[in-house]
Amino acid sequence: xxxxxxxxxxxxxxxxxxxxxxxxxxxxxxxxxxxxxxxxxxxxxxxxxxxxxxxxxxxxxxxxxxxxxxxxxxxxxxxxxxxxxxxxxxxxxxxxxxxxxxxxxxxxxxxxxxxxxxxxxxxxxxxxxxxxxxxxxxxxxxxxxxxxxxxxxxxxxxxxxxxxxxxxxxxxxxxxxxxxxxxxxxxxxxxxxxxxxxxxxxxxxxxxxxxxxxxxxxxxxxxxxxxxxxxxxxxxxxxxxxxxxxxxxxxxxxxxxxxxxxxxxxxxxxxxxxxxxxxxxxxxxxxxxxxxxxxxxxxxxxxxxxxxxxxxxxxxxxxxxxxxxxxxxxxxxxxxxxxxxxxxxxxxxxxxxxxxxxxxxxxxxxxxxxxxxxxxxxxxxxxxxxxxxxxxxxxxxxxxxxxxxxxxxxxxxxxxxxxxxxxxxxxxxxxxxxxxxxxxxxxxxxxxxxxxxxxxxxxxxxxxxxxxxxxxxxxxxxxxxxxxxxxxxxxxxxxxxxxxxxxxxxxxxxxxxxxxxxxx
Amino acid sequence: xxxxxxxxxxxxxxxxxxxxxxxxxxxxxxxxxxxxxxxxxxxxxxxxxxxxxxxxxxxxxxxxxxxxxxxxxxxxxxxxxxxxxxxxxxxxxxxxxxxxxxxxxxxxxxxxxxxxxxxxxxxxxxxxxxxxxxxxxxxxxxxxxxxxxxxxxxxxxxxxxxxxxxxxxxxxxxxxxxxxxxxxxxxxxxxxxxxxxxxxxxxxxxxxxxxxxxxxxxxxxxxxxxxxxxxxxxxxxxxxxxxxxxxxxxxxxxxxxxxxxxxxxxxxxxxxxxxxxxxxxxxxxxxxxxxxxxxxxxxxxxxxxxx
Numbered sequence: 056x057x058x059x060x061x062x063x064x065x066x067x068x069x070x071x072x073x074x075x076x077x078x079x080x081x082x083x084x085x086x087x088x089x090x091x092x093x094x095x096x097x098x099x100x101x102x103x104x105x106x107x108x109x110x111x112x113x114x115x116x117x118x119x120x121x122x123x124x125x126x127x128x129x130x131x132x133x134x135x136x137x138x139x140x141x142x143x144x145x146x147x148x149x150x151x152x153x154x155x156x157x158x159x160x161x162x163x164x165x166x167x168x169x170x171x172x173x174x175x176x177x178x179x180x181x182x183x184x185x186x187x188x189x190x191x192x193x194x195x196x197x198x199x200x201x202x203x204x205x206x207x208x209x210x211x212x213x214x215x216x217x218x219x220x221x222x223x224x225x226x227x228x229x230x231x232x233x234x235x236x237x238x239x240x241x242x243x244x245x246x247x248x249x250x251x252x253x254x255x256x257x258x259x260x261x262x263x264x265x266x267x268x269x270x271x272x273x274x275x276x277x278x279x280x281x282x283x284x285x286x287x288x289x290x291x292x293x294x295x296x297x298x299x300x301x302x303x304x305x306x307x308x309x310x311x312x313x314x315x316x317x318x319x320x321x322x323x324x325x326x327x328x329x330x331x332x333x334x335x336x337x338x339x340x341x342x343x344x345x346x347x348x349x350x351x352x353x354x355x356x357x358x359x360x361x362x363x364x365x366x367x368x369x370x371x372x373x374x375x376x377x378x379x380x381x382x383x384x385x386x387x388x389x390x391x392x393x394x395x396x397x398x399x400x401x402x403x404x405x406x407x408x409x410x411x412x413x414x415x416x417x418x419x420x421x422x423x424x425x426x427x428x429x430x431x432x433x434x435x436x437x438x439x440x441x442x443x444x445x446x447x448x449x450x451x452x453x454x455x456x457x458x459x460x461x462x463x464x465x466x467x468x469x470x471x472x473x474x475x476x477x478x479x480x481x482x483x484x485x486x487x488x489x490x491x492x493x494x495x496x497x498x499x500x501x502x503x504x505x506x507x508x509x510x511x512x513x514x515x516x517x518x519x520x521x522x523x524x525x526x527x528x529x530x531x532x533x534x535x536x537x538x539x540x541x542x543x544x545x546x547x548x549x550x551x552x553x554x555x556x557x558x559x560x561x562x563x564x565x566x567x568x569x570x571x572x573x574x575x
Numbered sequence: 576x577x578x579x580x581x582x583x584x585x586x587x588x589x590x591x592x593x594x595x596x597x598x599x600x601x602x603x604x605x606x607x608x609x610x611x612x613x614x615x616x617x618x619x620x621x622x623x624x625x626x627x628x629x630x631x632x633x634x635x636x637x638x639x640x641x642x643x644x645x646x647x648x649x650x651x652x653x654x655x656x657x658x659x660x661x662x663x664x665x666x667x668x669x670x671x672x673x674x675x676x677x678x679x680x681x682x683x684x685x686x687x688x689x690x691x692x693x694x695x696x697x698x699x700x701x702x703x704x705x706x707x708x709x710x711x712x713x714x715x716x717x718x719x720x721x722x723x724x725x726x727x728x729x730x731x732x733x734x735x736x737x738x739x740x741x742x743x744x745x746x747x748x749x750x751x752x753x754x755x756x757x758x759x760x761x762x763x764x765x766x767x768x769x770x771x772x773x774x775x776x777x778x779x780x781x782x783x784x785x786x787x788x789x790x791x792x793x794x795x796x797x798x799x800x801x802x803x804x805x806x807x808x809x810x811x812x813x814x815x816x817x818x819x820x821x822x823x824x825x826x827x828x829x830x831x832x833x834x835x836x837x838x839x840x841x842x843x844x845x846x847x848x849x850x851x852x853x854x855x856x857x858x859x860x861x862x863x864x865x866x867x868x869x870x871x872x873x874x875x876x877x878x879x880x881x882x
Contacts, residue, residue, distance in 0.1 A: 226719040496764025537782035565827035574847040
């Protein structure tokens with residue numbers, strides 16, 4: 056056995072990338088700075104493409120590097136960078152260890168399905184509809200698996216340790232408030248995870264080579280790649296062991312051919328070949344490209360997904376339970392939900408967010424929550440501003456900084472403070488001051504711009520008043536409003552974000568006078 | 576002499592306001608007051624210095640921290656850390672003052688000093704950007720989260736008119752000494768936020784207070800557990816747009832600190848400093864009427880010093 060092999064190198068690299076990915080999505084104490092998060096997800100293919108065409112910056116060039124590497128070395132993205140790829144490899148590996156007699160066999164390519172999915176996905180993206188890429192992109196799916204399934208478990212573990220320590224009067228491990236958790240929406244990553252774990256347990260990289268649009272696209276580039284795996288037909292002794300370890304099921308032992316569009320450059324075959332006739336060599340000397348046939352679309356996969364979506368109703372958001380003395384009476388319904396500041400408009404946001412949920416895990420206030428139908432069926436899982444759960448911190452720009460697709464664009468904190476994502480609407484009939492004739496003002500307290508101010512109402516009593524031009528739509532007023540079941544103040548979204556004015560304030564005149572007497 | 580006796584008795588009476596029981600039996604409940612001699616001060620106010628120096632002066636006038644913290648005791652220092660803003664915005668208690676108070680506690684022999692607040696903005700951001708987390712840790716205090724519901728336990732408020740029960744942070748329930756360190760600020764709903772209002776940061780569901788007569792609830796809760804010492808930070812004072820403030824333009828440099836074991840007196844004095852008559856701030860008036868402390872500063876022996 057050779058000590059260094061390409062396969063071992065690939066395994067180390069895969070684990071390293073998975074650790075970086077996990078670090079980003081499991082950073083429950085928000086200790087990683089935004090730029091570090093950017094580096095960690097820099098090479099993720101789909102978000103990088105979106106970011107590049109959203110921001111036209113070289114900082115978003117990760118996908119170009121991936122394509123260059125694929126053109127040189129084959130689908131190394133799939134073998135090492137893609138977190139879903141590595142998760143599947145772990146599942147395949149467990150399968151191999153459990154059932155020792157289990158081997159992979161060459162299987163035909165589902166050409167019509169692969170290319171149809173890729174084509175429809177791309178066409179939908181151009182039409183501004185991201186439903187398919189969001190449901191299929193491996194990076195975004197991995198993001199959701201980590202954000203919605205593993206992150207909460209980690210939080211629970213952290214909080215358990217924290218509570219044990221607290222019983223010994225040790226308060227050093229801070230508990231993390233998960234704020235809200237939707238079991239319904241966690242079903243999406245859960246189903247996806249179960250499916251890919253099952254498929255990879257049985258058939259290796261079947262998902263990557265049948266459904267995954269990234270896999271299919273990179274497969275096309277891999278056909279042109281410089282270095283390819285090749286079986287020296289004349290020297291092969293015909294043991295066939297390479298086919299049995301090929302998790303892409305792309306080595307046809309009978310013809311001694313390797314389907315390069317499906318090969319994920321895992322190098323398993325090189326390591327097991329007893330006669331060392333599989334080589335990783337320059338292929339540009341005798342390249343030949345095969346023609347692709349494109350099948351008509353069959354939408355079985357996503358029609359099933361939609362049935363699944365429609366079949367489930369209601370979101371189970373855990374909320375703070377309040378027992379009001381008097382219930383508010385006027386129903387309020389938001390016409391338009393809000394996208395985070397920096398996303399410029401709902402159109403831009405909905406057509407560029409791949410719902411990877413990185414912003415959800417990074418958001419310190421947890422105001423960003425996965426949507427169900429807040430942005431319509433096609434916007435499912437894209438994060439929305441959930442003012443039932445929390446509100447947007449005025450000085451914070453974390454989601455703008457970490458968004459890997461450019462759906463939320465970077466702004467300086469000062470610029471961000473002037474973005475109006477929506478505006479507060481006061482519903483006097485629900486307000487404590489009106490109904491109880493007692494002081495409240497929770498909304499105005501929390502308002503960072505004093506767009507919600509308290510003005511004299513009856514005698515000494517003050518009531519909220521909204522000055523729309525100062526409002527940034529952060530939702531602090533709505534979150535803080537104590538009325539139930541309907542809020543007395545809520546934020547209506549702006550479909551195109553506007554500019555909020557900054558209040559101009561004169562410095563209060565005051566000169567400390569040491570000679571002055573105490574007023575008491 | 577007679578006046579002082581009267582004050583002393585009134586303070587004790589405050590603990591069991593509304594009951595007809597004799598006062599003498601409850602002397603121990605108000606430890607500091609029972610230690611008072613004729614020349615002792617009820618309230619100390621210092622102007623013109625830096626926050627830490629002013630506090631040194633004020634606490635000395637009240638007989639030093641050893642009057643409030645005994646050897647081996649557990650102390651909670653509760654500043655206002657409500658908002659994710661920088662110290663010069665004066666939306667949170669001055670970090671330098673917090674640091675100095677903690678040092679005094681340890682010098683007096685405190686075993687542990689805990690610092691927390693149930694913040695309005697995200698707690699980690701507020702703790703760090705207010706400068707208080709660092710200031711407290713530098714003084715060896717333990718900084719604890721106030722954002723975890725499981726830390727809060729239900730208590731009955733016997734004297735409460737509107738607020739009959741509340742969930743209170745366990746550190747408050749378990750500590751020996753509770754030191755309340757509010758910052759004096761304008762407040763859009765409570766007129767002013769000083770010492771009594773600062774106690775909203777040791778309870779969980781503040782929404783209930785807002786729904787059910789805020790001023791009455793603030794006074795009601797004060798009857799549950801009066802802090803052993805109240806230290807009002809009026810070094811930088813937010814004069815408008817409180818409690819969060821919009822910019823530094825809202826803040827003036829008053830360079831004052833007011834310290835007293837009487838939470839109503841300290842609020843009354845701070846209100847005056849803010850140029851507001853105490854009786855116009857509803858919760859101060861209500862607390863005075865509930866005999867939770869003394870609003871009429873004429874009745875108190877006050878230490879005044881300009882440095």
